[in-house]
């Protein structure tokens with residue numbers, strides 16, 4: 001099992017990973033329009049971290065958009081395939097994504113609109129409903145999304161999230 005950092009750089013390999021990831025996310029978020037998921041996952045400004053099984057199957061992933069000047073990233077999607085949920089993959093996935101976001105994108109915070117059923121998961125990953133990021137750094141930069149709870153996670157500059 002590997003955690004693979006993927007962005008749409010036009011290479012056939014990354015394209016293939018992103019298409020597989022988009023399909024995995026769509027299955028887990030049936031209420032989200034497929035076209036919307038495809039658009040964001042394939043968008044060149046977004047980055048993804050995919051969980052890839054030995055067989056090459058994408059078991060889940062996180063897609064986020066870094067706002068470099070603002071220092072934060074917005075997590076658009078986070079999903080683990082149904083068969084593999086509650087086995088700890090979601091936690092490992094988030095830890096790898098934090099490491100990537102810190103090292104490659106120099107982000108200090110993640111923001112996300114968590115679905116109500118996923119608030120518990122995000123809380124366990126260090127997300128809070130209290131937003132400490134200065135309002136002027138994020139208001140107007142991320143899209144307001146009805147039916148979700150805005151949550152924030154501070155990315156520690158030193159903590160080894162992954163071993």
Ligand code: ACO
Pocket residue numbers: 028029075076077078079080081084085086087088089090091092112113114115117118119120121124
């Ligand atoms: N509610 C409350 N707690 C949860 C939930 C949940 N829905 N899902 C997992 N947890 C808890 C687990 O019990 C576990 O707790 P523990 O550490 O005390 O044992 C901890 O969170 C981590 O669990 P993992 O096994 O690492 O998480 P998992 O691999 O199941 O992934 C995820 C969690 C991504 C939410 C998965 O269940 C999923 O894909 N769900 C369907 C799609 C979804 O709702 N995605 C989030 C939408 S919001 C967004 O994308 C911005």
